[in-house]
Amino acid sequence: MEAIILQILNGLDKGSAYALIALGLTLIFGTLGVVNFAHGALFMIGAFCAVTLSRIISTSHTIIDETQTDFLGNPLKVEVPYVMDWFGEATGAAIIDWAVPLSILFAIPVMIAIGVIMERGLIKHFYKRPHADQILVTFGLAIVLQEIIKYYYGANPIPTPAPSAFVGSFDFGTMLGFEANQIIYPYWRIIYFAFAAIIIGAVFAFLQFTTFGMVVRAGMADRETVQLLGINIDRRFTLMFGIAAAVAGLAGVMYTPINSPNYHMGMDFLVLSFVVVVVGGMGSLPGAVAAGFLLGILESFASMREVLNVLPGLNQIIIYLVAIIILLTRPRGLMGRKGVMEE
Amino acid sequence: MFGLDKKDTRLLLLVAVLVALAPFILNPFPEGSGMAQFNAGYPDLMQRFVIFGIFAIGFNILFGLTGYLSFGHAAFLGVGSYAAIWMMKLLTMNVIPAVIVSVIVAGIFSLAVGWISLRRSGIYFSILTLAFAQMSYSLAYSVLTPITGGETGLQPKVNDARILDGALTDGATPKANLFGLEMGSSIEWSVGNWLFTFNAGYYVAAIVMLLAFYLSIRIFRSPFGMMLRAVKSNQQRLNYTGLNAKPYTLAAFVISGMYAGLAGGLMVAMDTQVGAERMFWTASGEVVLMSILGGVGTLIGPVLGAGAIKYMENILSKINSDILHTWFAFLPDGLEDFVVTLIYPFIGKGWHLTLGLIFMLVVIFLPGGLVEGGQRVARLFGRKKKSTDTPDGKTTPAE
Numbered sequence: 112m113e114a115i116i117l118q119i120l121n122g123l124d125k126g127s128a129y130a131l132i133a134l135g136l137t138l139i140f141g142t143l144g145v146v147n148f149a150h151g152a153l154f155m156i157g158a159f160c161a162v163t164l165s166r167i168i169s170t171s172h173t174i175i176d177e178t179q180t181d182f183l184g185n186p187l188k189v190e191v192p193y194v195m196d197w198f199g200e201a202t203g204a205a206i207i208d209w210a211v212p213l214s215i216l217f218a219i220p221v222m223i224a225i226g227v228i229m230e231r232g233l234i235k236h237f238y239k240r241p242h243a244d245q246i247l248v249t250f251g252l253a254i255v256l257q258e259i260i261k262y263y264y265g266a267n268p269i270p271t272p273a274p275s276a277f278v279g280s281f282d283f284g285t286m287l288g289f290e291a292n293q294i295i296y297p298y299w300r301i302i303y304f305a306f307a308a309i310i311i312g313a314v315f316a317f318l319q320f321t322t323f324g325m326v327v328r329a330g331m332a333d334r335e336t337v338q339l340l341g342i343n344i345d346r347r348f349t350l351m352f353g354i355a356a357a358v359a360g361l362a363g364v365m366y367t368p369i370n371s372p373n374y375h376m377g378m379d380f381l382v383l384s385f386v387v388v389v390v391g392g393m394g395s396l397p398g399a400v401a402a403g404f405l406l407g408i409l410e411s412f413a414s415m416r417e418v419l420n421v422l423p424g425l426n427q428i429i430i431y432l433v434a435i436i437i438l439l440t441r442p443r444g445l446m447g448r449k450g451v452m453e454e
Numbered sequence: 455m456f457g458l459d460k461k462d463t464r465l466l467l468l469v470a471v472l473v474a475l476a477p478f479i480l481n482p483f484p485e486g487s488g489m490a491q492f493n494a495g496y497p498d499l500m501q502r503f504v505i506f507g508i509f510a511i512g513f514n515i516l517f518g519l520t521g522y523l524s525f526g527h528a529a530f531l532g533v534g535s536y537a538a539i540w541m542m543k544l545l546t547m548n549v550i551p552a553v554i555v556s557v558i559v560a561g562i563f564s565l566a567v568g569w570i571s572l573r574r575s576g577i578y579f580s581i582l583t584l585a586f587a588q589m590s591y592s593l594a595y596s597v598l599t600p601i602t603g604g605e606t607g608l609q610p611k612v613n614d615a616r617i618l619d620g621a622l623t624d625g626a627t628p629k630a631n632l633f634g635l636e637m638g639s640s641i642e643w644s645v646g647n648w649l650f651t652f653n654a655g656y657y658v659a660a661i662v663m664l665l666a667f668y669l670s671i672r673i674f675r676s677p678f679g680m681m682l683r684a685v686k687s688n689q690q691r692l693n694y695t696g697l698n699a700k701p702y703t704l705a706a707f708v709i710s711g712m713y714a715g716l717a718g719g720l721m722v723a724m725d726t727q728v729g730a731e732r733m734f735w736t737a738s739g740e741v742v743l744m745s746i747l748g749g750v751g752t753l754i755g756p757v758l759g760a761g762a763i764k765y766m767e768n769i770l771s772k773i774n775s776d777i778l779h780t781w782f783a784f785l786p787d788g789l790e791d792f793v794v795t796l797i798y799p800f801i802g803k804g805w806h807l808t809l810g811l812i813f814m815l816v817v818i819f820l821p822g823g824l825v826e827g828g829q830r831v832a833r834l835f836g837r838k839k840k841s842t843d844t845p846d847g848k849t850t851p852a853e
Contacts, residue, residue: 146577236818242577243523247746248817250739254810262799262807382584382735389581424597431585431592438574438582 113284113293118411120283124300124369126407127307128154131362132384133391133399134311135355141331141394142348145234146242148249151381152256153356156225157363158372159260160218162269165210168194209274211367218364219357226356230349253378261374273299273368299368306365310358311400317354318396327351331394386434392447402445406430462671465753469667473660476500477650484647488780491772494765497640497653501724502764504656504663505717510744510756511663511670512713516706517742518751519679521686525580525738526567526587530711532594532733534560534718536601539608539728546618547610547628549637549658549723553716560715561708568707572700575689587738594730607729630723632658637724655724662720663757666713671753673709682706714741743813749823758824763809770805 132154139147171192179187195203206213233252237245272278277298284294318324330337330344337344363372370376383406391402406429412418414426437444458466472479481495494500513527534556541552571582594602602608610616610628622628630637637655644650673679681702684692689699722728731737740763748759778794778801785793800808820827 233818243521244817244821246523246577246580247742248814250742251810251814251817254806255814258804258807258810259799262804378736382588385581386585389578393577424593427592427596428589431589434585435570435582438578439570442574442578 113289114415116284116287116289117294117296118415119408120294120296120300122408122411123304123404124407125410126404127304128362128366128380128403129384129387129407130400130403131307131310132359132380133387133403134314134396135359135362136384136388137391137394137396137399138314138351138355138358140388141396142327142351143230143234143238145237145245146249147234148246148381149229149253149256150249150355150359151377151379151384152253153222153225153359153377154363154366154380155260155372155374155377156256157218157222157360158271158367158376159264159363160221160360161211161214161271161364161367162264162372164214164217165207165271168192168210168213169207208276211271211273211364214364215361218360222357222360223350223353225360226353227349229356230352234352253381257374257377264374266374268371268373270371271367273302277302277368303365303369307362310361314354314358315396323347383430386430390434390437390444392444395444395446398444398446406433409433456668458668458671458675462675462753466664466668466671469754469757470664473504473664476503476656476660477652481648481650485649486647491777492769494769495651497638497651497656498725499764499768500653500656501659501720502768503761504659505720505724506741506744506760506764507757508659508663508666508720509714509717509741510748510760511666512710512717513741514710514745514750514752514756515670515673515682515713516710517745518756519674519682519686520703520706522572522575522703522707523580523742524571524583524707524710525735525742526583526585527710527714527741528733528735528737529567529587529590530560530564530714531718531721531737532590532728532730533563534715535722535728535732536594536608536718537715538719538722539610539726540601542610542616542628542630542722542726543608543614544616546616547630548618549630549632549719552630552723553662553719556719556722557712557715560718561712564708564711564714565704568704568711572703572707584735584738587733587735591730591733591735594733602730603728604730607727609727628726630655630726659720659724662716666716667753667757674753678702678705743809745823747813747816747823749825752822752825755823755825762824766805766809770801770808771803773801775802 132150135153136147136150139145139150169192171190173188174191175186176189177186179189181187192203192207194206197203198206229252233248234245237248280295280297282291282294283296283301285291287294318328326337326342326344327347330342330348334344363377366372384403387402387406388399390406391398391400409429410426413422413429418425441447456463456466477495477500479495480500481493483489483493494503509527509531513524516527517523537559538552538556541555545551567583567586571579571586574582595604598604612622612626612628614628616628632654635654637658638653640651640653640656642649642651681692681697681699685699685703692699718732721732744759744763745756746759747762748757749755775794775798778797779790782790782793798804800811816823820830822829
């Protein structure tokens with residue numbers, strides 16, 4: 112029982128990332144009908160938003176500290192971040208420590224802006240072109256974005272730690288009444304899961320309970336009729352593209368402490384996220400979320416020692432295997448709607 | 455000639471001449487001159503031109519004719535490579551059995567993958583092929599290590615079985631050959647400052663490429679090719695006429711898988727080693743880039759695209775900032791630095807950025823690729839010529 116709970120928990124953080132990216136992909140597909148291969152790159156840019164912000168706020172200047180000396184007896188040069196000058200030492204240190212969560216505030220406007228620019232500047236011209244062209248041009252865009260990031264940040268992963276309050280693990284088992292030291296789980300992963308749940312909830316609430324969301328849903332169902340009613344659906348869809356980009360970006364921001372960001376992390380996730388979208392059912396938002404968590408958890412079960420002894424290598428291929436089986440037996444995916452992307 | 459019409463014969467002969475003279479054409483700059491780094495006439499790169507040309511020609515038979523976008527073709531290339539290296543380990547270092555077996559094995563593998571993947575079309579087909587390719591890649595890296603060598607890959611060793619070859623003396627390295635002609639051997643011919651290299655492996659690969667190219671022309675012009683085009687333009691209508699598209703698309707899939715296997719086998723024949731990374735999905739993406747860049751659905755396009763990308767990969771990536779500084783040394787100091795910093799992100803390690811940008815521009819403005827670009831330019835000049843002797847509508851009084 113403990114082992115099962117542990118594997119479910121282990122699957123949650125990756126599952127959350129899959130679910131968030133797949134949610135964004137499905138939003139774009141459902142609204143604009145575009146297959147966005149650059150979505151992984153947006154995830155990656157989100158992660159680098161966190162890197163950028165933590166670099167900006169730890170920008171420092173050198174002062175000579177007379178009270179300390181180095182081993183030669185000269186006064187020591189100390190790097191003092193500007194935030195410490197402005198907010199005092201304790202607050203400044205706390206701000207630097209909390210760089211990753213703070214990046215959320217930074218990433219939202221940046222990602223929405225990037226999304227809107229992308230849609231207006233490039234994707235807009237591809238609505239009438241075949242899906243293959245959309246895939247190809249966004250694939251090219253993904254390469255370009257990836258290379259730009261690589262040029263400015265280098266090819267190596269950049270460690271971006273979580274706030275020190277959340278470093279380390281805690282004993283999740285005792286909370287559920289199991290024996291101690293059975294289910295140890297890192298703090299940040301549970302936070303990531305909670306964060307993902309909040310974002311997913313927020314997106315669904317936004318679509319379900321606001322007028323804007325209602326119009327967008329109407330547009331997804333029947334774009335032409337909504338336009339005939341005199342609503343500028345294009346502008347709303349553009350904003351939805353921005354929101355989808357922001358969702359991917361936030362998934363990236365919060366993922367940085369789990370996995371140090373590097374320039375190709377987006378592509379690594381993108382391939383899997385596409386599989387997730389297809390398994391969940393093209394165009395179905397709940398399907399994307401459910402499939403994301405399902406596949407994340409399945410992947411972590413497949414990497415259990417007991418399973419690997421019977422079927423070696425299963426953890427590497429389980430997601431693809433599930434995708435193939437689903438596509439062949441339930442062509443619309445788990446929750447796909449009728450008539451979406453059926454040639 | 456060879457059952458081709460005049461235009462296709464001309465194209466085939468043109469390609470044959472270009473390929474045969476490639477050591478000259480690709481080496482236009484004398485050794486030691488500042489431009490020598492743009493020379494592409496060294497064996498390793500020339501071999502890659504033709505091998506990836508084969509890969510792209512095969513991919514084009516599937517994507518160009520039927521419109522099915524496969525994102526997993528590198529798997530067939532990888533499977534072909536593994537088959538070839540095992541032939542070299544077990545049977546003989548002669549390349550012929552290796553290449554033949556690699557084609558057969560890749561064909562069987564693509565038959566299995568195509569059988570399943572072709573039940574769906576559109577993006578689902580892309581995802582399915584991608585899933586199969588990624589599965590093969592992961593398995594080659596992990597569970598199948600006894601067959602694939604895992605992370606270290608495979609090379610022929612001195613003490614391999616090789617039942618057809620005599621035992622090698624200790625310390626000798628097994629080299630791929632064609633009835634004794636070593637693939638790595640080349641004749642060098644220096645004329646003045648120029649050094650031309652004629653490599654045996656390159657010419658073997660080039661002959662195979664010409665055969666592959668000829669076959670692809672025949673497929674394009676055949677009734678079978680016509681059926682594939684019909685699948686692309688409107689599969690539904692094809693079904694209404696009572697035809698089942700699946701056997702045709704499956705045949706196209708297997709043929710293109712065999713081309714990929716052929717390319718994989720030749721890669722091993724030229725450079726006797728295999729690693730799983732050549733099955734990674736970015737490798738599949740690369741062949742997509744090649745076909746699109748050159749001109750999908752055209753005969754010569756994929757070969758041009760493969761050449762362009764491999765040239766960029768090998769030549770553009772070698773330029774560093776020092777070289778740039780020497781180029782722009784004629785500019786005033788500040789301007790020189792500015793120009794260099796402006797260009798620097800696009801060359802050297804950043805050549806992928808250039809590739810991505812060119813690719814995007816091609817997809818946006820030139821969906822027919824380089825071939826369409828060439829045609830447009832030709833048409834532009836053609837029209838100009840015509841317009842000089844045709845009346846422009848206005849009457850000008852004669853003197």
